[in-house]
Amino acid sequence: MTKETSSKTRKPKRGQTREALMAAALDLVVKKAPFSSLSLREVTKRAGVVPTAFYRHFPDMSALGLTLLDESFRTLRQMMRQVRQDQVPGENMLRGSVETYFNYVRENRAHFLFVAKELFGGTPTMRNAIRREIRMFTNELAMDMARFPFLNHFSSEDLQMMAALVVNNVTALTQEMLELEENDEFGQQQVLVAAEKQLRLVFLGVTQWKSSPVTT
Amino acid sequence: MTKETSSKTRKPKRGQTREALMAAALDLVVKKAPFSSLSLREVTKRAGVVPTAFYRHFPDMSALGLTLLDESFRTLRQMMRQVRQDQVPGENMLRGSVETYFNYVRENRAHFLFVAKELFGGTPTMRNAIRREIRMFTNELAMDMARFPFLNHFSSEDLQMMAALVVNNVTALTQEMLELEENDEFGQQQVLVAAEKQLRLVFLGVTQWKSSPVTT
DNA sequence: TTTTTTAGTGAACAGGTGTTGACAAAAAAT
DNA sequence: ATTTTTTGTCAACACCTGTTCACTAAAAAA
Incomplete structure (x- = not known):
């Protein structure tokens, strides 16, 4: 096989990212600020993914909120x-x-x-x-x-x-x-x-x- | 008569700027967002002054809030x-x-x-x-x-x-x-x-x- | 009047923001 | 084994943020 399964693990995450985003947002709400003043980047950072990954799961922050x-x-x-x-x-x-x-x-x-x-x-x-x-x-x-x-x-x-x-x-x-x-x-x-x-x-x-x- | 209340008014504002800032913030809270997600620039803009003028009246947004x-x-x-x-x-x-x-x-x-x-x-x-x-x-x-x-x-x-x-x-x-x-x-x-x-x-x-x- | 204090302006900074697009690995479907 | 779909990454953008600094007109104090 031409390519080995890269060992640096660039993207081994499973479908659990969505839940990680929700958990991160909830966590930030509890210990930092009201949901309305959370930023998308903040949430993705805490969830351990790159900002753009957010859009794979929610169209925007307010959708996350409703969920x-x-x-x-x-x-x-x-x-x-x-x-x-x-x-x-x-x-x-x-x-x-x-x-x-x-x-x-x-x-x-x-x-x-x-x-x-x-x-x-x-x-x-x-x-x-x-x-x-x-x-x-x-x-x-x-x-x-x-x-x-x-x-x-x-x-x-x-x-x-x-x-x-x-x-x-x-x-x-x-x-x-x-x-x-x-x-x-x-x-x-x-x-x-x-x-x-x-x-x-x-x-x-x-x-x-x-x-x-x-x-x- | 020394000077009439100039109409071009570059900086004839009186001590009413402070109140204008408070009124602007209150207004934004009513028709836009919770206070915690208002920005300093937003408030000064609505009050009709330049952002830096804010600091003549309050050290920061949270002081405005408490007032x-x-x-x-x-x-x-x-x-x-x-x-x-x-x-x-x-x-x-x-x-x-x-x-x-x-x-x-x-x-x-x-x-x-x-x-x-x-x-x-x-x-x-x-x-x-x-x-x-x-x-x-x-x-x-x-x-x-x-x-x-x-x-x-x-x-x-x-x-x-x-x-x-x-x-x-x-x-x-x-x-x-x-x-x-x-x-x-x-x-x-x-x-x-x-x-x-x-x-x-x-x-x-x-x-x-x-x-x-x-x-x- | 002259001087000082107050209260405005404007330019500039370092950094955070949402969102785009092209790309690639992993997982699923074929 | 091959293709397709899903789900992540990275670079870049245009914009908005708080705050600094030097400057100046107006108001108050002298």
């Missing part, structure tokens, strides 16, 4: 589904859900940080994608609530409002948790306890709620 | 103070406060957008400054609440938790409002109504709340 967003939400949705079906509507249902959720946040810190930063800092396209996803969660929660006997007499608007209230708070608490150092177990525990209390208070409010007739 | 942040919170604090002293603790106190607050948000859209984007997208310095400010609001609210007869039997921790709940939601609703078009009066009205309902529900919860003995 990352998709990845983040796919795993999140799958967790939510599991939380919901593991649920035995018992006494400490709330505590269990809260714990499961926040454990998941801790285990997927990078993805949550990415989403949190893009929620306001990102491009309109990205912001809309995220908001749509959150709205979906709110709707699902409202439907779940409607299945409980002591809740199903509420109008769907009221249920929607209550679900939004819960989601708003969980979102805020998630952001609070993300601001803590990764190893600050005490702080994280505190957030968890606060979350449980706040949600319990909300549900107390729900039990007292009386839908008011149409107001302007 | 902008300061400005945002100064006016916000002043409004909060006014809301609190205008308050006659009556029936529709809640509604009044909510309306005043959201009107203020509408009138200071740019500043709120700036803060919202920096809350997660900004540098650590900026994020900390914002969080400190929010924590301060929460504390003040907790103290205000402590003055009400039907609330002053709660532990300060419980009050803090309740105040945090309120602040979390108002923050989330503010962000929701900021996502709407500036002229979407209907949408804004909807957010306002939702805000009022959610807060009313929270206060219902508060009236039912019983501080649980120390749990782990």
Whole structure:
């Protein structure tokens, strides 16, 4: 054979470059800057490839961003589904859900940080994608609530409002948790306890709620 | 008359350049990108001065950012103070406060957008400054609440938790409002109504709340 | 008035940016 | 074994970035 398999290994990389790019971007978001201010060259450098290799996998940075967003939400949705079906509507249902959720946040810190930063800092396209996803969660929660006997007499608007209230708070608490150092177990525990209390208070409010007739 | 205000004006600018720079940056944040991805040259261009003029007023971009942040919170604090002293603790106190607050948000859209984007997208310095400010609001609210007869039997921790709940939601609703078009009066009205309902529900919860003995 | 301080300009730098095009090795298809 | 497709490299481009320096008009101080 005329040519030997060159030993200097100029291009032995496999199809894993795409994932390397995504991992590099996520990494930079976590420890450096919001996604919108990452440069293509920066990402490729960290991924260990030459800048032009980027175009073999994504047309531009914003495409990478959307892919990352998709990845983040796919795993999140799958967790939510599991939380919901593991649920035995018992006494400490709330505590269990809260714990499961926040454990998941801790285990997927990078993805949550990415989403949190893009929620306001990102491009309109990205912001809309995220908001749509959150709205979906709110709707699902409202439907779940409607299945409980002591809740199903509420109008769907009221249920929607209550679900939004819960989601708003969980979102805020998630952001609070993300601001803590990764190893600050005490702080994280505190957030968890606060979350449980706040949600319990909300549900107390729900039990007292009386839908008011149409107001302007 | 020595000289009339020359019309060719090579350098007749007054001390208003500093403000022009701040206004330019704020403007760019509103209609283009998060502050962290603005360039110094971009800002000076919009302000109508040459890049190097920037250094006559700020050492770098991050200093401009902090000044902008300061400005945002100064006016916000002043409004909060006014809301609190205008308050006659009556029936529709809640509604009044909510309306005043959201009107203020509408009138200071740019500043709120700036803060919202920096809350997660900004540098650590900026994020900390914002969080400190929010924590301060929460504390003040907790103290205000402590003055009400039907609330002053709660532990300060419980009050803090309740105040945090309120602040979390108002923050989330503010962000929701900021996502709407500036002229979407209907949408804004909807957010306002939702805000009022959610807060009313929270206060219902508060009236039912019983501080649980120390749990782990 | 004269002097000093403030606040603008313009040219130039070293370096980072996205994107192109031509090329070649490896992997897959034939 | 041969061809084709995929996936990497390298060189080059035109542009934008932050920052420096020397220069000067205007405003303030003397």
